[in-house]
Amino acid sequence: MAPGLLRPSADEALASWRALVVAHREQIERLREDRREGDFWAPRAQQFRPGTRESVEIPYLESLGSAREEWLDVGAGGGRFAIPLAQRFARVVAVEPSPSMRQALAAAADERGVHNIDVVGLAWPPAPDVPLLSADLSLVSHVLYDIDDPGAFVVALERATRRRCAVILGDRAPSTAFEPLWTELWGEPLHRLPALREFLVVLGAMGRRFDVRSFPAGREEALDAQEAHAGARRLYWVAPGSERDARLGRLLREHYGTPSGQVTIPARINHTAVVTWEPPRLPGGARA
Secondary structure (H helix, E strand, O other): OOHHHOOOOHHHHHHHHHHHHHHHHHHHHHHOOOOOOOOOOHHHHHHHOOOOOOOOOHHHHHHOOOOOOEEEEEOOOOOOOHHHHHOOOOEEEEEOOOHHHHHHHHHHHHHOOOOOEEEEOOOOOOOOOOOOOOEEEEEEEOOHHHOOOHHHHHHHHHHOEEEEEEEEEEOOOHHHOOHHHHHHHHOOOOOOOOOHHHHHHHHHHOOOOEEEEEEEOOOOEEEOHHHHHHHHHHHOOOOOOOHHHHHHHHHHHHHHEOOOOOEEEOOOOOEEEEEEEOOOEOOOOOEO
16 A cells, blocks of 8 residues: 555645546536436425434534624525524524525525525635635535535635634435445446545645544435435436336335335435534734
């Protein structure tokens, strides 16, 4: 084994991360039947509202700051974390590029009477001409898996954070679940996206001192067969009504079907972790 594999430089770690993302992206573009256009998240935006799934990390996130502080939530989705945090902290700036996600977040905030959230339609990292956002604490939850330049992403996050950054990732990317089924469906192994393990390597190679708090996340889910098929179709980029779509339905029943006619989907993620660190400071206390 080459010594550098365990002690990569920042450039080496970032290049390895990018290679994983690019390989996955190129595989999807080569194989996919579904050529969906428009807002990718529109069909699923409501699934990212608060309360639609258990968010076991929230009490730990709340422990990181005081009620008078502000959060920046990058990739806030439908408000799964932004709204609970806004209920406990002075203000949340929710950055979300997807229009359908922003609509879901705004509707959920109105329903709960939460008015201290500023929703910003912005890709991350922001362009150089965009005014710098700023908050005491920052959060990025399940966003980094397919980002091809996590170094630029992290540096921009640090520049916008006065006190502490937090990133939530799973032990694997949720979109790369059910790998044996992928191989049977497409005839080749899946190129997996980077996840928690790779992020810790990158962050360490960048010289950051970080803390990690892990949480169990794995749980099987019993679904109606049609619902499971629709979710798998999206996950595997299969066109509705195609020959491969019919095969996908058969594979789901063979691998995960139950006598009751439901489909028991295995957990996409076994555990998550909240990775936190202080943004580096230049001499004199300025942010890097």
